[in-house]
Amino acid sequence: MAEFDAISKHLIQTYPDDFASFTLGREDVEVLTVIDTEQYTVEAHQTDSLIRVRIDDEEVLVHNEFQTTDSTNPPMPRRMAGYIGHAIRQYGLPIYSNVIYLRPDAGRRDPGYYVQERSGYPIAIHYRVIRLIEIEGQHVLESGQSGLIPFTPLMKPPERMASDAWLQQCIHTARTRRIARTYRADYLAGMVALSELVYESETISGIIFKEGIMDLIRESSLFQSLTQQGIEQGVKERAIEYILDVLEIRFNLHEADPLSARIAAIEDLQRLKQLHRAAVQVPSLEAFRNLLDE
Numbered sequence: 469m470a471e472f473d474a475i476s477k478h479l480i481q482t483y484p485d486d487f488a489s490f491t492l493g494r495e496d497v498e499v500l501t502v503i504d505t506e507q508y509t510v511e512a513h514q515t516d517s518l519i520r521v522r523i524d525d526e527e528v529l530v531h532n533e534f535q536t537t538d539s540t541n542p543p544m545p546r547r548m549a550g551y552i553g554h555a556i557r558q559y560g561l562p563i564y565s566n567v568i569y570l571r572p573d574a575g576r577r578d579p580g581y582y583v584q585e586r587s588g589y590p591i592a593i594h595y596r597v598i599r600l601i602e603i604e605g606q607h608v609l610e611s612g613q614s615g616l617i618p619f620t621p622l623m624k625p626p627e628r629m630a631s632d633a634w635l636q637q638c639i640h641t642a643r644t645r646r647i648a649r650t651y652r653a654d655y656l657a658g659m660v661a662l663s664e665l666v667y668e669s670e671t672i673s674g675i676i677f678k679e680g681i682m683d684l685i686r687e688s689s690l691f692q693s694l695t696q697q698g699i700e701q702g703v704k705e706r707a708i709e710y711i712l713d714v715l716e717i718r719f720n721l722h723e724a725d726p727l728s729a730r731i732a733a734i735e736d737l738q739r740l741k742q743l744h745r746a747a748v749q750v751p752s753l754e755a756f757r758n759l760l761d762e
Contacts, residue, residue: 472570472665473516475618475658476534478690480517482651483615488521488530490616491566491598498522503529503559518555529555531565531595536665537574545582549593565595570622570665572601605634609641617642618659622666635667636675643679653688656681661691707740708732711747719753727757 480487481502488497503518517532531551539547544567552565569575575597584591605623608616617638625634642659645652663672676682685691711731715721721728734740743760750756 471661472536473534474693475661475690476532476568476570477516478654479615479618479658480519480532482654483613484519486613486615487517487532488519490613491530491532491568491596492521492523492564494523496523500527520559520561527561529559529561529563531555531563533565533567534570535567535574536570538577544578545593548595549582549591552593552595567595567597569597569599569601570619570662572599572622572666575599605638609638614645614647614655617645618655618662621659621663631667632671632675635663635671636678639663639675639679639681643681643684649684650687650689653684654690657685657688657691660685704735704737704740707737707744708734711740711744714744714747715753715756718747719756721753727753727760730760 484499484502485497488499489495498521500520500522503520516534517530519530519532521528521530533548533551535544538544548565548567552563555561555563567575567578567580569578576599578597580597581592581594583593600619600622601624603623605620606626608620608623620638620641621635625631629637639656639659642655643652645655647655660672660676676685708731712721712723712728715727731743734743743756746759747756750759
């Protein structure tokens with residue numbers, strides 16, 4: 469989901485040291501740079517995060533991929549094999565790859581490797597699977613790793629602590645961090661948005677009210693960006709709906725038709741506007757398919 473990817477990337481770019489130490493499980497990590505990940509695979513996907521670090525006097529890459537749910541098309545091992553292979557080709561450095569699953573029920577079946585067993589052509593690519601629900605959240609709150617604290621509502625709460633009490637403790641800790649107001653605003657906006665993966669909106673709203681942080685969250689550039697993204701996504705969804713409605717009315721296009729899936733996958737709003745006009749004007753469904761293929 470795009471908004472959670474945006475939050476995760478923003479936090480990694482702001483606190484790369486925390487994420488590098490967390491995923492590598494060691495403190496003696498020197499972050500050199502956060503790499504711009506505009507590196508596309510054949511399917512035009514890009515990795516979530518690449519951090520160039522130095523450990524044991526050697527430069528390596530730390531790759532973190534965030535997942536809200538299980539990846540099935542393609543399966544996560546295939547995706548990771550593609551990302552890792554691309555990074556090796558691009559940078560020629562050792563790579564430490566991780567998949568970080570945000571939802572509590574995600575990642576259970578991820579084996580953490582891609583293997584091809586063919587006589588004379590074996591391939592094995594391994595990565596680490598990190599399920600946040602298996603991480604002790606209280607330890608992270610106490611560790612002082614600022615970049616990880618917005619993710620603590622998704623982590624394992626202390627034993628016998630109710631979920632709403634845990635969420636309030638996480639938000640309170642974020643609110644009282646000794647950081648600049650602008651950073652704190654983005655911090656809280658990110659935590660609240662991530663919490664929506666697990667908690668009911670009424671629970672989140674109640675805690676926001678108790679902590680008195682809504683005005684601060686509204687100041688956040690991250691909150692404003694996510695709001696704008698949500699508006700744009702809504703416009704795209706309506707445009708797709710209009711195109712499919714026209715094609716259904718004019719040419720009896722069924723929802724199961726592969727053409728419907730192709731239209732639903734289009735992200736370019738200008739292209740969708742052009743296709744809507746075409747759907748109204750073309751003489752046949754075949755003519756529309758040809759236009760889409762151009």
